[in-house]
Amino acid sequence: MVNLRYFDGAIEKTRKRFLQLNIGKKMVLGFLPIFVLTILMAAYALGSLSRLNRINRSIVQVDVPLMQATDSMIDSLYSQELHGNHYIIIKSAQNMELFTAAGLEFKNEILKISGLPEKDQESIERISMLHDEYNAGFMDWFKSTETPQEEPVDYTTRIEEKQGELIDLIQQISNRASRSLEEKTQAASLIGLTSSRIFTIFCLICLLIGSAAGFAINRNISGAIVRLKDATLEIAKGKFDYIPEIRNQDELGELSHSFSEMAKRLKRLEEMYLDTSPLTHLPGGIAIENVLKKRIDSGQKFAFCLIDLDNFKVYNDNYGYARGNQVIKDTAQIIEKAVKKWGGEGAFYGHIGGDDFVVIAPLEQYTKICKFIVDEFDKTIDLHYDAKDLSLGSIIRKSRTGEEKKFPIMTISIGVVTNKKRKFRHFVQVGEIAAEVKNYAKSKPGSLYYVDRRKGDD
Numbered sequence: 001m002v003n004l005r006y007f008d009g010a011i012e013k014t015r016k017r018f019l020q021l022n023i024g025k026k027m028v029l030g031f032l033p034i035f036v037l038t039i040l041m042a043a044y045a046l047g048s049l050s051r052l053n054r055i056n057r058s059i060v061q062v063d064v065p066l067m068q069a070t071d072s073m074i075d076s077l078y079s080q081e082l083h084g085n086h087y088i089i090i091k092s093a094q095n096m097e098l099f100t101a102a103g104l105e106f107k108n109e110i111l112k113i114s115g116l117p118e119k120d121q122e123s124i125e126r127i128s129m130l131h132d133e134y135n136a137g138f139m140d141w142f143k144s145t146e147t148p149q150e151e152p153v154d155y156t157t158r159i160e161e162k163q164g165e166l167i168d169l170i171q172q173i174s175n176r177a178s179r180s181l182e183e184k185t186q187a188a189s190l191i192g193l194t195s196s197r198i199f200t201i202f203c204l205i206c207l208l209i210g211s212a213a214g215f216a217i218n219r220n221i222s223g224a225i226v227r228l229k230d231a232t233l234e235i236a237k238g239k240f241d242y243i244p245e246i247r248n249q250d251e252l253g254e255l256s257h258s259f260s261e262m263a264k265r266l267k268r269l270e271e272m273y274l275d276t277s278p279l280t281h282l283p284g285g286i287a288i289e290n291v292l293k294k295r296i297d298s299g300q301k302f303a304f305c306l307i308d309l310d311n312f313k314v315y316n317d318n319y320g321y322a323r324g325n326q327v328i329k330d331t332a333q334i335i336e337k338a339v340k341k342w343g344g345e346g347a348f349y350g351h352i353g354g355d356d357f358v359v360i361a362p363l364e365q366y367t368k369i370c371k372f373i374v375d376e377f378d379k380t381i382d383l384h385y386d387a388k389d390l391s392l393g394s395i396i397r398k399s400r401t402g403e404e405k406k407f408p409i410m411t412i413s414i415g416v417v418t419n420k421k422r423k424f425r426h427f428v429q430v431g432e433i434a435a436e437v438k439n440y441a442k443s444k445p446g447s448l449y450y451v452d453r454r455k456g457d458d
Contacts, residue, residue, distance in 0.1 A: 048194075088141065189232040285352055296419075304416070305359040306358060307335065334372075415436070
């Protein structure tokens, strides 16, 4: 009892002394807890922002450029292979120049990677050495075609082995960068989430004290941290258009700017990835539109071939999506073979989606390409059907009314539009006319391609 009376008396004396203080001293004592909390909040905020800045700078300055560089290196390798093979066949000085230029682009990308922080110097040196051996293999092959050799050498196999080693090593670097990017994004998200929770606690304490300063800090720093945390979570979900609304001109503003730059770069990478069909790995709609637009703008003569499978939906419903996907993949391989065999350098092929494909080919080559596709499709489509349906020559399905209906074995229809006798103003115009021609081809029995012969706006 004595102790309780002692503490009660001490509290009462403290309260009385406080009431006796002037307004200024009361404000000082009243803001002292908030001042301490503010110091703690500022220290934690700066530490969190500093870590977030380091993470995002690392993503923007290391991971994203590294992934872009590895993609460019693989493209350069394939470009060297393409022009090197063409040089072996036609001995064109232009192909040699393109081969050399692609090799220099590869070297430039190596230099870019070498200049990045957190680099794997051993892997870079290994890539440089393998690329030198890759070039040497081509040069030996070039010389062998000019000077007969006593014993034949399989340069193709040797070059392919070097190319495979190079691509594997480059992919390893790219995969590490991709994992690093994911880990850093998750780390930034965790920092934002933790910061948000801690600042919420601080703000609640400040609210309990009833200080206006607590509200100001909550709105200025804690609010900004919450928005950064939200931005981190949204970007981690793939919403790269999300930009935190932070107008500060300090580290928060700098971090917001870094978020925006990172989001733009990640969005471009995602568009590159998403524009490739996950089933066939062929270029998608964006790439097709870009290629077609360039052909139209340049005035280059071309044939636009819109390819569609007839009765594919019935087949897919009857046999299931797995076998339907296999038909799509095999059709993509047929189109790829046709373009590689007859298309030349000016041909392009892509997968719009579903059972729709596109080939953009030079005027003098599209006939051979279309004929090859039609012939190969008809030769191989029977492999996708069961013996029972092949013997009937159709799939029998019941309609909603219970009536049985026959659907023929799949065929392929190609609608071809050219700018030989007409001038197109927009790529949408080409697609609309091609769809019309393709639908006409689909109305005819069997696999075939039909060419639009109209002129101008007829």
